[in-house]
Amino acid sequence: MSYSDKVIDHYNNPRNIGSLDKNAPEVGTGIVGAPECGDVMKLQLKVKDGVIEDAKFKTFGCGSAIASSSLATEWLRGKSIDEALTIKNTDIVEELSLPPVKIHCSVLAEDAIKAAIADYKKKNGLA
Amino acid sequence: MKFPIYMDNHATTAVDPAVLQEMLPYFTEKFGNAASRNHSFGWDAEKAVDRARGQIARLIRADSKEIIFTSGATESDNLALKGVVEMYKEKGNHIITTVTEHKAILDTAKRLEKEGVSVTYLAVSKEGAVDPDDLRKAITDRTILISIMMANNEIGTVHPVQEIGRLAKERGVLFHCDATQGVGKIPVDVQAMGIDLMSFSAHKIYGPKGVGALYVRKKNPRVRLAPIIDGGGHERGMRSGTLNVPGIVGFGKACELCEQVMPQESVRLSAMRDRLSEGIIKQLDEVYPNGHPTQRLPHNLNLSFAYVEGESLLMGLKEIALSSGSACTTATLEPSYVLRALGVGNDLAHSSLRFGLGRFNTEEEIEYVVDRVVETVKRLREMSPLYEMAKEGIDLKTVQWTQH
DSSP states (O other): OOOOHHHHHHHHSOSSBSOOOTTSTTEEEEEEEEGGGTEEEEEEEEEETTEEEEEEEEEESOHHHHHHHHHHHHHHTTOBHHHHTTOOHHHHHHHHTOOGGGHHHHHHHHHHHHHHHHHHHHHTTOO | OOSSEEOBTTTOOOOOHHHHHHHTHHHHTSOOOTTOTTSHHHHHHHHHHHHHHHHHHHHHTOOGGGEEEESSHHHHHHHHHHHHHHHTTTTOOEEEEETTSOHHHHHHHHHHHHTTOEEEEEOOOTTSOOOHHHHHHHOOTTEEEEEOOSBOTTTOBBOOHHHHHHHHHHTTOEEEEEOTTTTTTSOOOTTTTTOSEEEEESTTTTSOTTOEEEEEOOSSSOOOOOOSSOSSOTTTTTSOSOOOHHHHHHHHHHHHHHHHHHHHHHHHHHHHHHHHHHHHHTTOSSEEEOSOSSSBOTTEEEEEETTSOHHHHHHHTTTEEOEEOOGGGSTTOOOOHHHHHTTOOHHHHHTEEEEEOOTTOOHHHHHHHHHHHHHHHHHHHHTOHHHHHHHTTOOGGGOOOOOO
16 A cells, blocks of 8 residues: 655645644644544634634644644634534545545544634534 | 565575575576476486485474475365365264464465365464363364364464363364474474474475465375375375476575574574563553463563554554554554454554564564564553553543444
């Protein structure tokens, strides 16, 4: 099984590795997956005036999982929350040329985005 | 140093140049069918095969007439289990094996279960060894076969084969041993170990792929087998089909080489393995070795690196050939069943790397690999949410993870 160049690129040069202050009101944090399954993604976003100003991630998982979450943070920056909710796992699969056996990595990344947004909304009393 | 570095010798080995040399004439000059009784092409091929039988038998302290050639250890495992079950079905229909056997045994046992055979899968200790007492308790008067491997291909643990053989003899049950990872690496003596049938193959001991053997005891007791392949009655009726003469010649030479170099080679490899292990463990925290600490193959090392996933590790070590127990590296997305059988949690199974050293690895390669493994684990831990949580003092076992 060899990887697409894009997956290798994200693995060697991951975008936006790190952490934001999970206690800050403008930060939403999503943690999805389970160590048992071999895949855990933590995705955080910082929102200002309804726009995602910054996004960071950390991932325990295979190269495709790392690439999927890295790509997600790349796409999130500069989007509004509503725009962010339209990101689909299939977009990630296409961009990274993920094989069928790795599609679940993109699903987890989409889940991470939604979990981070849900956390942000909950902290800020939004619907 | 040559790249990529190969440290996956449990999966397969390079053919030793001396083995290749020995094989070559049998492709284009002495290319006869060993069963052609009427001309010199056949006689030469037959002579070469007999010679190889002797070389192979010597390595395992058997008689050359007790060696049956197959296409590999998988076929030998199939023949041993199915052949015994069929031949001894009047005597009983229960076989005993372990949960950490190779799939060639486990899948064959599963098929036999579908056909009405009763199978007991013995558990192993957290170091991967079977307890002879568990075996003793499992034997019934319907048991016709015990099949327990000599050494495990993932974690390197060596079972107490001699005790198993003695117990089997005491109770009058045949003992089959899948010795694919043991032959040529540790001393094997089918007499002293009380083994009645034994599978092994050439491509794990610097011989070619596509050829293996099944040792079938001829005396005390005389083991009989129903064949699984029909068609001409080769190998005393036990395995029909034209013999892979060049492969067999290579197999014989590979065994002869192992006999010659094994004492020094195993000392050299275990020293290198220990240096690899110590080099990594002293530079990283939370590294957990898998398998028995002492009853193990000299050239195997299996380590779990907490908070880091195996496939991403392999990706970072792309110029080094290794393997992992992570689910992400398998076609079925199941983590290593061997590590699970040890009670190693799935998270640590996903975080494991297997190193299999071999004849052609060098000291320089060991030092290089230590540095690269340490560097890659550190990098991935910086990227790991689990490492971050652990460093914050969170007990990961208490976290509510989401389902997915």
